[in-house]
Amino acid sequence: MFDKLLLGRYLQGNSIIHELDPRTKLLGSFFFIVIVFLANHWLAYLLLAAFVFIVIKLSNISISYFLRGIRPMLWIIMFTVIFQMLFTVGGTVYFQLGPITITSLGVINAIYIFMRLVLIIMMSTILTLTTAPLELTDGIEHLLRPLSRLGFPSHEVALMLSIALRYVPTLMDEAQKIMNAQRARGVEFDEGSFVDRVKAMVPILIPLFVSAFNRADEMAIAMEARGYRGGEGRTKYRQLKYSKIDAYALLTLLLVTAALIAIRIFIG
Amino acid sequence: MKSPIIKLKDISFQYQGVESFALTNVNLTINKGEWVALIGPNGSGKSTLAKIMNGLLVPESGKVFINGKLLDEETVWEARRSVGMVFQNPDNQFVGATVEDDVAFGLENNGVERLEMIQRVNEALQQVRMSDHKQKEPARLSGGQKQRVALASVIALRPDVILLDEATAMLDPLGREEVIEAIEKVKEQHDLTVISITHDIDEASKADRIIVMKDGEKKSEGVPADIFNLGKGLIDMGLDLPFTQKLKHALMERGIDIPDEYLDEEALLQWIIQSYLTM
Numbered sequence: 001m002f003d004k005l006l007l008g009r010y011l012q013g014n015s016i017i018h019e020l021d022p023r024t025k026l027l028g029s030f031f032f033i034v035i036v037f038l039a040n041h042w043l044a045y046l047l048l049a050a051f052v053f054i055v056i057k058l059s060n061i062s063i064s065y066f067l068r069g070i071r072p073m074l075w076i077i078m079f080t081v082i083f084q085m086l087f088t089v090g091g092t093v094y095f096q097l098g099p100i101t102i103t104s105l106g107v108i109n110a111i112y113i114f115m116r117l118v119l120i121i122m123m124s125t126i127l128t129l130t131t132a133p134l135e136l137t138d139g140i141e142h143l144l145r146p147l148s149r150l151g152f153p154s155h156e157v158a159l160m161l162s163i164a165l166r167y168v169p170t171l172m173d174e175a176q177k178i179m180n181a182q183r184a185r186g187v188e189f190d191e192g193s194f195v196d197r198v199k200a201m202v203p204i205l206i207p208l209f210v211s212a213f214n215r216a217d218e219m220a221i222a223m224e225a226r227g228y229r230g231g232e233g234r235t236k237y238r239q240l241k242y243s244k245i246d247a248y249a250l251l252t253l254l255l256v257t258a259a260l261i262a263i264r265i266f267i268g
Numbered sequence: 269m270k271s272p273i274i275k276l277k278d279i280s281f282q283y284q285g286v287e288s289f290a291l292t293n294v295n296l297t298i299n300k301g302e303w304v305a306l307i308g309p310n311g312s313g314k315s316t317l318a319k320i321m322n323g324l325l326v327p328e329s330g331k332v333f334i335n336g337k338l339l340d341e342e343t344v345w346e347a348r349r350s351v352g353m354v355f356q357n358p359d360n361q362f363v364g365a366t367v368e369d370d371v372a373f374g375l376e377n378n379g380v381e382r383l384e385m386i387q388r389v390n391e392a393l394q395q396v397r398m399s400d401h402k403q404k405e406p407a408r409l410s411g412g413q414k415q416r417v418a419l420a421s422v423i424a425l426r427p428d429v430i431l432l433d434e435a436t437a438m439l440d441p442l443g444r445e446e447v448i449e450a451i452e453k454v455k456e457q458h459d460l461t462v463i464s465i466t467h468d469i470d471e472a473s474k475a476d477r478i479i480v481m482k483d484g485e486k487k488s489e490g491v492p493a494d495i496f497n498l499g500k501g502l503i504d505m506g507l508d509l510p511f512t513q514k515l516k517h518a519l520m521e522r523g524i525d526i527p528d529e530y531l532d533e534e535a536l537l538q539w540i541i542q543s544y545l546t547m
Contacts (some may be wrong), residue, residue: 134365166365169407215360221324222361225353226374226421227345233379237372237389 010132016245017059017130022139024246028253029127033120035253038260041267045115051256052122059130069125070118077117085110137161138238155231163219171212178207272333273428273461274298274321274351279330281316281484290316291327291484300428303455303462305472305492307507308481314465317481318433321463322351335428349378352422354435358414362406367398370406371421378425392424393417395457396450412443416450423454430455432464436471448474469510473532480505493530512536 017025032051039045056063070077087099088106095102131139141158148154179189182203189200276296282289291313298304306314319325320332323344332339334347355361364370371389380388393399396416406414415435422430432451436444448471455462466472478495480487482505488495496502496513503509509517512533519526524543531539 134369137365162365163363166362166406169405170359173407215357218355218357218360219363221319222353222355223363223373225322225324225348225355226363226425227348227377228363228373229345229377234376235379235382235385237369237376237382237385239382 011061011129012132013060013130015058015060015130017055017126019243019245020130020249021240021242021246022131022135023142023240024242024249025127025131026136026139026143028249029123031253031257032123035257035260036116036119038257038264039116040112041263043267044260044263045112045119047256047259047263048119049115051252052119052126055126056122059126061126061129066122066125070121073117073121077114080117081110081114084113133165134162134238137165138240142240153231155234159231167215171208174211175204175208178204271300272297273300273335274463275333276317276320277331277333279317279320279327279332281313281320281325281327283316289328289484291320294330294484294486296479296486298429298461298463300461301459302477303464303475305475305478306463306465306481307467307469307472307478308487309505309507311483312481313484314481315433316484318353318431318463318465321429321431322348322353324353349425350428351431352425352427352429353431353433354415354418354422356434356437358411358418358438359406361418362414365405366402367393367404367406367409367417368402370417371424374421374425388424388426392420395423395454396420410443411439412446415439415443415447419447419450419454423458423460426458427460429461429463432462432466434465434467436466436468444468444471467508469508473510480507492532496530497528 020028036048039048053063056066085102085106088103088109089101090103090105092104093101094104094107128136137158140161141154144152144154144157183189187200187203189197191197192200274297276294279291279294279296280289281291294313294317296317306317308314316325320327321334323332323339332347334343334350337343337346339347362370363373368389371392372385375385375388390399393402396419398413398416398420401409401413401417406417409417418435419430430451436447439447451462451464452474454460462475464471464475472478473492473496475492477489478492479489480495480502487505488498496510499509499513499517512531515536516526516531527539
């Protein structure tokens with residue numbers, strides 16, 4: 001199931017969306033998720049959907065790819081939508097059976113919820129699909145930096161994030177090796193009851209745990225040997241720079257927000 | 269030329285919770301521009317000695333001088349900049365998310381200006397012939413390539429000494445060759461001092477001087493020819509003989525009268541050709 005999940009995956013490319021500053025994308029997505037909740041009219045949803053559609057078009061990634069990415073989440077979405085539909089009361093009653101009623105308001109609410117979830121998932125998928133993990137950590141570090149005045153360890157968090165990301169493939173490889181080594185010694189991973197399978201994970205997890213400790217130790221020594229002594233007095237090799245497209249992107253987002261507020265006040 | 273760059277005086281070291289000393293009264297002087305190989309069986313204290321040389325471990329007693337300066341809490345960062353270290357495991361010393369980030373990491377720590385950083389990163393990568401892989405992640409590199417990046421990240425710091433702590437131990441023969449070649453080139457270009465800790469006797473035979481360690485003590489030191497002439501003594505210390513020495517012994521066993529002194533590959537080849545001609 002997880003190999004079908006798109007969220008958190010990165011696709012290399014060179015579209016306008018790929019070139020946006022990661023900070024813009026992070027802030028933009030976050031902002032978008034907030035303004036989705038401003039919408040309470042079909043016009044507003046149409047506007048948001050059009051916006052997402054345009055962003056997807058600009059990213060040069062085909063829409064069918066996104067739709068396939070949503071498929072694993074469909075259960076969660078349907079579950080929420082159906083619950084919303086069955087338990088919202090108000091408007092014309094279409095159907096009634098005990099506490100379960102399907103009303104016009106319920107149906108409308110369900111459609112709205114469906115739209116909200118799909119839009120939010122789409123937007124976050126665009127963010128991770130078009131931003132390299134490294135850029136994401138850079139962006140997060142920059143955005144967290146103001147918090148360091150309040151004592152928040154922004155440098156440490158960023159370093160941890162980037163080291164963790166860098167070690168994901170290394171540790172995956174290692175887990176695979178340990179698994180094969182245990183298989184060669186007769187451990188069965190995909191047979192038996194649920195409890196048996198969980199028990200079979202122990203001979204993978206413990207060696208992985210121990211080796212992670214050893215790695216951490218060696219890494220700390222290597223970092224120290226190269227003069228690492230915390231965030232103070234460090235310069236940065238990577239630098240983020242806002243460009244014109246970032247300004248355009250934020251401007252568009254502000255226009256969309258203004259339109260949403262207008263719809264809410266005058267029509268909704 | 270013969271000015272000492274690292275000087276160890278009566279170094280003793282004991283790991284916590286271990287009864288025996290890892291090092292006892294080691295005295296050692298390493299001169300500028302020298303290639304020194306530290307050899308010895310497992311547990312002879314080689315790696316401990318390396319970590320003492322750049323302040324990663326603090327000796328129980330004795331003094332360390334780097335460039336004439338006593339290594340203490342104040343000079344330790346300076347010492348780490350002038351003594352760069354390449355470790356054994358290529359994966360566990362790769363800090364950056366990509367090749368260029370990893371090379372820049374040490375420079376960032378030392379507060380190097382960004383423009384200079386870019387220049388130094390490019391230079392260092394060029395010297396180890398990794399420029400084409402600048403943007404790659406470690407997961408997409410071979411072991412030998414990762415070690416060359418580790419070497420680049422050390423030379424980007426412009427150290428005086430490069431300490432190789434079994435840097436080629438986890439590599440295949442090809443990767444090993446690549447790394448050694450890169451080290452030889454870099455050493456020549458920057459007039460560096462190289463200290464290599466190794467089990468690989470062929471790597472040791474490239475050194476100007478070999479130091480043999482055993483049980484935390486310096487057993488003997490000398491030019492490769494002297495050390496390899498110890499013959500059986502070397503094997504008793506748990507070490508292997510270089511290929512030419514093995515061949516010599518095999519020839520001796522077959523009653524061929526071969527000169528006693530150590531011959532490197534070239535010399536042995538010459539000798540064999542000579543003896544064919546005079547036969």
